[in-house]
Structure formats: structure tokens, C-alpha cells
Amino acid sequence: MAELVDEMEELAEAVSESTRALVAQSPEGVGWKALLELGWFELAGEDPRLATGVLGEELGRAALASRALDAAVVHALEQAGAPVVAEQSHAVLYPLPSSPGAGQLFADGSAELDGLFLGGVEPGDKILAFVTDPAGQPAVVRLAPVEPSEVAGLDGADARVRAGRLTGRSAAVLDRLAPEHARLALRTARRALAYQLVGAAEECLRIAVTHVSERHQFGRPIGSYQAVKHRLADVRVAIAAARSVLAGSWDESDQTELTVLVATSLAKKAVQTAVAHGLQVCGGMGFTEEFPLAPLVRRAQFFAPFLGSAAELGMETARLLKACGTAPRISGFGTP
Amino acid sequence: MASQEVDAPNVLEWLRAHSDTLQDCNPRRTDSLDDRIDRSLEFFARLDAAGLTGWGWPAESGGRGGSAELRAELYDAITAAGFGMPEQVGALEVLGSALVAHNPGIASRYLPELLAGRALWCQGFSEPEAGSDLASLRTRAVRDGQGWRITGQKVWTSLGHRSNWCGVLARTGAPDSRHRGLTLFWVDLQAAGVDVRPLLTLTGEEEFSEVFLDGVYVPSDHMIGPVDGGWGVAMDLLQYERGMWAWQRQAIMHSTLSGLIAELDESDALTASIVAEAYISLTALRMRCRETVKRLAAGERLGPEVSIDKILLGQTEHLVNDAVRAVRERGFAIGDSAEARTERAEWFYSRAATVYGGAAEVQRNIVAERVLGLPREAARG
Missing domain, CATH: 1.20.140.10 (Butyryl-CoA Dehydrogenase, subunit A, domain 3)
Structure with a gap:
């Protein structure tokens, strides 16, 4: 047992190292090909929790552009028997903020699209899109390839995320995935996002802890003041909360959807808490562009409403609780 | 993992199957505190008779063995089956582990009676002048022959007025010894010199008590851990x-x-x-x-x-x-x-x-x- 634990820790460390190296070498972002070369999909096949967690956290810390969400979605779909192949580069079209889908599907099979790609689209990418079906239900469809020229760059909130917007009527819906695959795709994307947010929150906290330990005012480090300490302690607590539920979300359970929803809420809260307190305790320094907080704050802003704002995730949680008729006990000991 | 080591019963299944017959000892949240305590004692007695308490506590300390995870499973099962949490559980969890780790002899004598619903414990740590700053506490224990005499005042002692035993943290070192001069004692609340006065709290109940100790004798085998190791x-x-x-x-x-x-x-x-x-x-x-x-x-x-x-x-x-x-x-x-x-x-x-x-x-x-x-x-x- 102890040996197994040691081996798992060694593997986790090796994966972290190679992921960190990849992130460090990829200032323009981590594309599909880089993930294939890293062996990410094989690792995800063996240990999806480790693969998703390490990649997400490292990307989050670096506030880098990537195709990590797309890769996680396609990998999970392939494992579940949906008609996608991870060998093939895929780009996923996500809903715009405050929108239930990245487009509307009509009864004649056509679709009007308006959604976001993350991390850039390459020529020849297979396309998946989160859309709303004619009955108003969420669905995931496969679309014909999109020319990169059709995708408008979005540099507004966070240029480093390399988001692109695809707008317009498209008749080229190839097919629609099964409803359980559509749900799997959404929770997989949310969980991969949650790891990036946890990584970003950790990095904010690291920067803030370093700053308040070094910065002196009134003859002492400002981190010795309780008012400062308690803010950063709250960041540590918020991150720990998100981490624990994320870890629990990989358990065999019939409540995975709810658990991932809760984990996503907690990760969003963690990064917002980290940004709010980080900006405050880093004072005037933190307000300059050269200080390392800026890209993380922008990333947190960009992702705040992505795949559901805190308020939307809360309402979705309330609806699921109502449907359960109870407050489910996620993952206990022994018999559920 | 726990259930591989011992063949622990499925408590949740048993509680659900016996839910009707156990309602007369369900410590419901709407009951008064005294009723909740009476029912909690009876509830544990029935569980014990069915062989369901004591799992997750070491056999050599009066339990039935198995991983401590079994205790967590029990508390989840009790509430999941619609029962109120028995009032013993709080102090049991806080003090039980200390007894087992630091005085298995005391544990094997007193754990079984709690698990059988015949006793209630409480924790005597806080004092009027020592709350979060526990190391400043003043209750003193001085040697007296083979044992100790304890004098001082404890407060915020949950369920003190109904408890049989109290884990009392007292100063055995110099007054300024802070955390280095403390010892934990297992004190019989029926002993001479003990005066327990319930305090009315904001909940509307006498949830906790003041415990006054005036030269209370404690035999030396009732220390939990070493002298000054409290x-x-x-x-x-x-x-x-x-x-x-x-x-x-x-x-x-x-x-x-x-x-x-x-x-x-x-x-x-x-x-x-x-x-x-x-x-x-x-x-x-x-x-x-x-x-x-x-x-x-x-x-x-x-x-x-x-x-x-x-x-x-x-x-x-x-x-x-x-x-x-x-x-x-x-x-x-x-x-x-x-x-x-x-x-x-x-x-x-x-x-x-x-x-x-x-x-x-x-x-x-x-x-x-x-x-x-x-x-x-x-x-x-």
C-alpha cells in the first residue's frame, strides 16, 4: 500500500514536471499537437484526475492560452463511446457569457451560432458546439470545419486567453450527440476550468504572500497585521474547499453532475476571493502592469461568467437539489 | 478499507429496518435538552445491544475494532436514517481518542459504559480567563499522596450538569509555565468538592455549565498522558x-x-x-x-x-x-x-x-x- 502511494506520488511529480516544462516553453499557448506530444491523452486514459488536475493547475498559474478544456471534453466523450477521436484535433464552441448555448438549433437541422473558441482554432479542426435545441434543451452537436478566417479575435478582457468568436447562421450541423454525452461534455469542461481557476488562485496567493512578507510599512512587514493575515487565510480556505470537492468529484457516484457543479462554484469563488484580497494586500504595487498579478486578475475576470456565473451555478444547484428532493450526501465512507 | 479489516455491520440498513421501534428513543431536535439526553442514552443502549456501537474504537480499549472511518460512517448513518445525533457523540469524539491514545486502561474501563448508553462525558478546558488562549489556564493540580487535588473553575463545559466524567486540563507546573506545565485528568463529577452549575445560553437551554473544583481528589492512574504533558x-x-x-x-x-x-x-x-x-x-x-x-x-x-x-x-x-x-x-x-x-x-x-x-x-x-x-x-x- 505504502509502495503504491509512493509510486503514485512519483508519477504525479513526473507529470507535474513535464507539464510545467511544456507550459514554460509555450508562451503562445498550449495547442492540441503539444498535448498529443506530451502524451496527455494516454495519461488521461490511465488517470484522468491527475491528467486534468495537473494540466489545469499549471495552465491556471501561468494564465496561458490552451486547448485543455477542448482536450478534456473530447477525451471524456471518446472514453464514453461518443463518435469523436482524440487523435484528431478538435475545437469546442462554448456559450457566450449569460447565454445557455453557443447557438440555437432549429427543427430543420440548421443552427444559428454565436459562441467562443478558447486558445485559437487551427485549419482542419473538427468542431463541437454547446447549443440549445428547438425544445430549449442543452445539446452538443458536431459541425463542419470552420475556416480560421471566420473566427473573430477577441482581445478585450484577456488577450492571453486567445478567445475567438464565431457568429452567423450555419447549416452544417453534422450530427447531435446523445443527451448523456452532452451532459458529460459540460461537466468535463467545467471541471477542467475549475482546475485552471484553482491554479490561478494559488498563484495569486503565492504572489500576495511573498509581497506582504517583504513589504514593510510602519517598521514591520505588512503580513504581520491580522487584517492582512485574515484575508490571505480566507484565500487558503477557499482554495482548500474547491480542491476537496474537485477531488471528491472523481468518485464513482450517481451525483457527479451535482458535485462538479459545486466544485465549479467553489473554484470560481476561490479565484474571486484570491483576486480581491490579492489586489488589496499588494496595494499600489499590485496596481501596476509590471506586477505579476495583472494577467491572473484578467483571467479571473474573463472566466467569471464562463460556463455559468456564480449566480447561474447557484440557481442550477438549487434546481438539482429540488429535483433530488433532498440535500444529497456526496461520497461518504463505505456504503453510500 | 475499514470493512476489509473487520466485519462491521451495515448500520444504515439496520437503522432503517428498525426505524419504527426506535422512535421512542430518537433524540429529536425539537425535544428539550434533558429529553434529548435521556433518549440519547437509551438510543446508544439499543444500538449497543444490537452490537452496533464501538466499531472504529480499538478492541483493547473497550471497542469492537476496525478503522476510525467506521465511526464517521455511523454518524452519517444515524442522521441519514432520520435520527437526531445522540448527545454523547461530541464529547466521545473529542475525549475518546485522547483516552485511547494516552491511557488505554482508563479507556477500557469507561468507554464501554458510554457506548452502552450508561454515561455521558464532558470537556473541562476553558476557564473564565482562558478561552482561545488555553495555555493561560489557572486551575491547579497539586500532588497528594498517590494522587492529585484539583482546584479551580471551568466554564463552557457542554452538558456538564448531566455528565459523569470530565476531562480536566489543569496546571501542574509553575504559574507562568504556559503550555509546558499542563496535565489532563479524568475527573469523576460525583466526587467530593465538585460543584456543577448549569448556565442558561442564548439557545434557551442549559447547554453548558460552570464546573467548580475545590480540592477534588483524582487518583494518579486517572491522568491522561504524562505529568506536564497535557x-x-x-x-x-x-x-x-x-x-x-x-x-x-x-x-x-x-x-x-x-x-x-x-x-x-x-x-x-x-x-x-x-x-x-x-x-x-x-x-x-x-x-x-x-x-x-x-x-x-x-x-x-x-x-x-x-x-x-x-x-x-x-x-x-x-x-x-x-x-x-x-x-x-x-x-x-x-x-x-x-x-x-x-x-x-x-x-x-x-x-x-x-x-x-x-x-x-x-x-x-x-x-x-x-x-x-x-x-x-x-x-x-
Whole structure:
């Protein structure tokens, strides 16, 4: 047992190292090909929790552009028997903020699209899109390839995320995935996002802890003041909360959807808490562009409403609780 | 893993199957405190007769063996089957682990009677002048022949007036010895020189007591741990207070929140978001405590990071009880029913969660200084 634990820790460390190296070498972002070369999909096949967690956290810390969400979605779909192949580069079209889908599907099979790609689209990418079906239900469809020229760059909130917007009527819906695959795709994307947010929150906290330990005012480090300490302690607590539920979300359970929803809420809260307190305790320094907080704050802003704002995730949680008729006990000991 | 070592019974199944016949000893939340205690004792007696208590406690200390995870499973099962949490559980979890680790002889004598529903324990740590700053306590123990005489005053001793035994932390070193001169004693509350006076709390119940000790004799085999080693024992025990105590509280709060869901109108976005926020925090608490309980059960020694569990507990207690108030606003404000009284009492009790066992501010200092490594305040000793 102890040996197994040691081996798992060694593997986790090796994966972290190679992921960190990849992130460090990829200032323009981590594309599909880089993930294939890293062996990410094989690792995800063996240990999806480790693969998703390490990649997400490292990307989050670096506030880098990537195709990590797309890769996680396609990998999970392939494992579940949906008609996608991870060998093939895929780009996923996500809903715009405050929108239930990245487009509307009509009864004649056509679709009007308006959604976001993350991390850039390459020529020849297979396309998946989160859309709303004619009955108003969420669905995931496969679309014909999109020319990169059709995708408008979005540099507004966070240029480093390399988001692109695809707008317009498209008749080229190839097919629609099964409803359980559509749900799997959404929770997989949310969980991969949650790891990036946890990584970003950790990095904010690291920067803030370093700053308040070094910065002196009134003859002492400002981190010795309780008012400062308690803010950063709250960041540590918020991150720990998100981490624990994320870890629990990989358990065999019939409540995975709810658990991932809760984990996503907690990760969003963690990064917002980290940004709010980080900006405050880093004072005037933190307000300059050269200080390392800026890209993380922008990333947190960009992702705040992505795949559901805190308020939307809360309402979705309330609806699921109502449907359960109870407050489910996620993952206990022994018999559920 | 636990169930591989021992053949522990499925408590949840048994409780569900015997739910009807156990209702007369269900410590319901709407009962008075004294009724809850009476029923809790009877509830444990029936569980014990069915061979269901004692799992997760070492056999050599009077338990039935198996991993400590089995205890966590029991508390979840009790509340999941619709029963109130027996009143013994809090002190059992806090003191039981200390007894087992530091005085198995005492544990094997007294654990079985608690598990059989014949006794109640309490914790004598806090004093009027020593709350979060526990190391400043003044209750003194001096040697007297083969034993000790204890004199002093304890306060905020939960269920003190109904308890048989109290774990008393007393000073055996010099007055200024701080944490280095403390010893934990197992004190018989029926002994001469003990005076227990219940205190009326904001919950409307006499939930805790003042315990006055005037030269109370304690034999030397009733020490829990070595002389002047009380701080180490207390720190050991606080891991359980922050881990397993928080776990049994989350079990209770899942029942509380479940009771609200049927009444929840999801089209009322304001209330729905309050309930959702409470559930989200409660799930975080559950998952965090599960990790902690697993580590405790594996024999790991936990560090200052258990203060995170305590902070999550306090935050969640507030959110869950605020959610009850939001959903049942009118009853909470003006209701006279037993249910409304209970909800108000529980709301008040939830406010204590950021105070007992080391106030939330102290927990944040611990996380900041000992987890994050921030500089200590110069003025603090």
C-alpha cells in the first residue's frame, strides 16, 4: 500500500514536471499537437484526475492560452463511446457569457451560432458546439470545419486567453450527440476550468504572500497585521474547499453532475476571493502592469461568467437539489 | 478499507429496518435538552445491544475494532436514517481518542459504559480567563499522596450538569509555565468538592455549565498522558475536535438542509441562492472533513491545516442556519411551535461554531502563520 502511494506520488511529480516544462516553453499557448506530444491523452486514459488536475493547475498559474478544456471534453466523450477521436484535433464552441448555448438549433437541422473558441482554432479542426435545441434543451452537436478566417479575435478582457468568436447562421450541423454525452461534455469542461481557476488562485496567493512578507510599512512587514493575515487565510480556505470537492468529484457516484457543479462554484469563488484580497494586500504595487498579478486578475475576470456565473451555478444547484428532493450526501465512507 | 479489516455491520440498513421501534428513543431536535439526553442514552443502549456501537474504537480499549472511518460512517448513518445525533457523540469524539491514545486502561474501563448508553462525558478546558488562549489556564493540580487535588473553575463545559466524567486540563507546573506545565485528568463529577452549575445560553437551554473544583481528589492512574504533558494530549485531541467533530456536524446539517428542500420554491431566486450557497459550503465541509477523517484513521498526525476544517465548519454553520431562517422566515420571526423554537435555538447555536474550540480569528492566525508562513506579530508571546 505504502509502495503504491509512493509510486503514485512519483508519477504525479513526473507529470507535474513535464507539464510545467511544456507550459514554460509555450508562451503562445498550449495547442492540441503539444498535448498529443506530451502524451496527455494516454495519461488521461490511465488517470484522468491527475491528467486534468495537473494540466489545469499549471495552465491556471501561468494564465496561458490552451486547448485543455477542448482536450478534456473530447477525451471524456471518446472514453464514453461518443463518435469523436482524440487523435484528431478538435475545437469546442462554448456559450457566450449569460447565454445557455453557443447557438440555437432549429427543427430543420440548421443552427444559428454565436459562441467562443478558447486558445485559437487551427485549419482542419473538427468542431463541437454547446447549443440549445428547438425544445430549449442543452445539446452538443458536431459541425463542419470552420475556416480560421471566420473566427473573430477577441482581445478585450484577456488577450492571453486567445478567445475567438464565431457568429452567423450555419447549416452544417453534422450530427447531435446523445443527451448523456452532452451532459458529460459540460461537466468535463467545467471541471477542467475549475482546475485552471484553482491554479490561478494559488498563484495569486503565492504572489500576495511573498509581497506582504517583504513589504514593510510602519517598521514591520505588512503580513504581520491580522487584517492582512485574515484575508490571505480566507484565500487558503477557499482554495482548500474547491480542491476537496474537485477531488471528491472523481468518485464513482450517481451525483457527479451535482458535485462538479459545486466544485465549479467553489473554484470560481476561490479565484474571486484570491483576486480581491490579492489586489488589496499588494496595494499600489499590485496596481501596476509590471506586477505579476495583472494577467491572473484578467483571467479571473474573463472566466467569471464562463460556463455559468456564480449566480447561474447557484440557481442550477438549487434546481438539482429540488429535483433530488433532498440535500444529497456526496461520497461518504463505505456504503453510500 | 475499514470493512476489509473487520466485519462491521451495515448500520444504515439496520437503522432503517428498525426505524419504527426506535422512535421512542430518537433524540429529536425539537425535544428539550434533558429529553434529548435521556433518549440519547437509551438510543446508544439499543444500538449497543444490537452490537452496533464501538466499531472504529480499538478492541483493547473497550471497542469492537476496525478503522476510525467506521465511526464517521455511523454518524452519517444515524442522521441519514432520520435520527437526531445522540448527545454523547461530541464529547466521545473529542475525549475518546485522547483516552485511547494516552491511557488505554482508563479507556477500557469507561468507554464501554458510554457506548452502552450508561454515561455521558464532558470537556473541562476553558476557564473564565482562558478561552482561545488555553495555555493561560489557572486551575491547579497539586500532588497528594498517590494522587492529585484539583482546584479551580471551568466554564463552557457542554452538558456538564448531566455528565459523569470530565476531562480536566489543569496546571501542574509553575504559574507562568504556559503550555509546558499542563496535565489532563479524568475527573469523576460525583466526587467530593465538585460543584456543577448549569448556565442558561442564548439557545434557551442549559447547554453548558460552570464546573467548580475545590480540592477534588483524582487518583494518579486517572491522568491522561504524562505529568506536564497535557498540552500535547490536548493538541492531539483538537485534531479530532476539528476533524471528527466537524464530520458529525456536517452529518446533522445535511439533515437540516434536506428538511428545507421540499419547501424551497426555486422560482424565488433570492431564497434559492441562499440555500444553494449553504449546500455548496456544506459539501465543501463534508469533502474536506472526509479527507481529514481518512488521514486520522490512517494514523497520520495532522498539522495546523486542520484549522481550515474548523473555519469551514463555522462558515457552514452560519450559512445553513441562515438558510433555514430565509426559507421559514415568518415562523422563525414569530412562530411559537416547537419547530420554530428549535430553529431559533439552532441558529443561536450556529453562532457558537465560530467561537468554540478556538475562535475563528485564532484559526485564521494559525492558517496565516503556520500554513502560509506569514510573519508573526512582534508583540505576541
